[in-house]
Amino acid sequence: MVEVKFSDIGEGMNEGEIIHYFVKVGDEVNVDQPLVELQTDKMVAEIPAPAAGKIKNIHYDAGDVVTVGTVLMEIENNREKASSSDEMEEQHATATKEYSRFKMNKPKHKKFDRVLAAPYTRKIARDNDVDIETIQGTGPSGRVTEEDVLLVANQTSSSSEEGFSQTQVDVVDNEQETLGDTIPYKGIRKQTGIKLSHSLNTIPHVTHFDEADVTNLLEFRNELKESGENISVASFFVKAIVIALKEFRIFNAQLDEENEVIHLLKDYNIGIATNTKEGLLVPVINDVDQKSIRTISTEMKALTVKAQEGKITSDDMKQGTFTVNNVGPLGGIAATPIINHPQTGIMTFHKTKKRPVITDDDEIVIRSIMTLSFSFDHRVADGAESIAFVNRFIDLIESPKKLLLELI
Template structure:
């Protein structure tokens, strides 16, 4: 029994990731037949069988990280194998006789390479095929055991009418001519085992079209900053008793809406859009804030109309109602259109920062990320604070980087000192 240990295939590599097993336990393999694909920090390598025999044990799964020198599979050599004394073996293995290993060896080595669905070739030749834009599965190998070599690629490039596919599937084409429907069903069934196709329609299709238009039309730039949330959390906790009395679930989001509205009034280009037909900038003096909401049908953006005219509690209640209606599919057209600025609150899910896509034709979108205690420096001393990141994507046709930073600085000022937020709300 041979133990195959992971070799150093990457110039001093220490470990590799198992990307794909090309065989399974119990498979008969020929010497130099590809067994497994391994990825290191430098190369992708295809490791081959050290001898002809049968794969007895696979010790790692795809995705596992393995150190160099660790046994990853075992193989039983052909000269170690014996034939069980039963008549069925003679029927299954050509030329096999009781106690005769030669029949087994001939059975193993005579198996066509393409029966495994993969041609024999070194990683170098495979890379060469990709650079030449040659489908290596269609090339006929002239090397040992049908291995594809460099000259085979050149020959195929010059005369691509000679392909492995045509040689291998000649009989299949004849069969299909006799019974085309039967073979069409078989091909369809095979495809369905590997792929699942879902029609792009409805909300998901609209989202896709909207995102493509946004990215292809608007030059996106993203600015990331962080907030200290301790004081805002204290204020929210103090208001909890009042919100409970009103049966309202108070979150941080209404405070962000109010701070953003105050900042939008001072930095008008972030509450604007471009009329591409008239080549005009539209500065909007109303503040309709979209709240990106995840649903089973995709991302929906219900809109809080005239957010500047609503209290913290009113905003909290409306956000809750709109989110519930979005998930139930009960929003009206009026409730999902007309936003002037969008907030994407991914904090409950996680993540440190992102590059959110602007909700066309708006000029900017703000993503809010998870809150967590972090070590920060205050007055030259390390202290722990409740921190949150925010990512602002903005339309660089309308907004310069300096303006974007001033905008997020204003939001920081209001939320990190919530007494100022309360004073400036109107």
């Protein structure tokens, strides 16, 4: 028997929810044929067949949550079935017959009789009770897109509503009045909840609140914009974070409790907390210390769009060492962000407001003030270190020229 396991498909992904099986017991499968689709806290992934043969056992149901290393099903491969000489001869005859049929039909396209579609698109189809295999895709090479699925779903919904009796409407209304509305707690939302709960239960969080005068930075950004450089404000924050992290390495670290050591990480990979319709995702910009502010801005925008379109992959979210969260455009002046375990810190940028400020010369001026929240692991660092780290970050963004000097 060949075991089909839920293998480790990304850093930190230790469990996932079984969304859908593409096969059932007794089905014949080929090598690399998709068998099952799972939802982790970061992505939807398909597990392919490691060998050709017949599905003998399926150990879990759709909706079950399984951990990495779990055996999901077993395949009786062709060599096991051909254990006797008679079976060997029969298999050879069958293979010869199939090969002849293959030569006559001359297939040139799909390896499996399935339409081309991304796992996320297939999920949308299942959620809307649409048979994706019947859809003619409009994407490249006939790929079925999200728009194709939603178009069919809307057409089906309209047809169903026309034939919906008043009695059925009354029943539904009565059930809603009794039970109230519900939102499925599964997929990315559920996995994120599990991970955040683990972080809070494991890490003693401390949150430091502060504020920064970003007037000079905003003016500098506007100058760049007028010259044709459309750089996001958050990209300046990310670069300043990395400069501060290189001076306060304790916050670019991971605690290894088992071996009783704190690893000061040599890479500076910044996770960008991104709000999507499916839940919170954290794509990562790698090697930020080696990249220009222009490059950081470009990559940040691309990753945000990719996450919001449901096209993010596990590779996009690996090996983060520190996380930032820019909620300023949404509003709010403070929060207590939860650390992305096993990292040591996370910083959130809040709303910027114009406020009267008293200068050292006792003059009142109007300045743009941004509030920020920095949560850190108190097992790894202390309050004094957090204050010094945040002060260094503020110093860099309040004086963009100092920030530029650090890049030379």
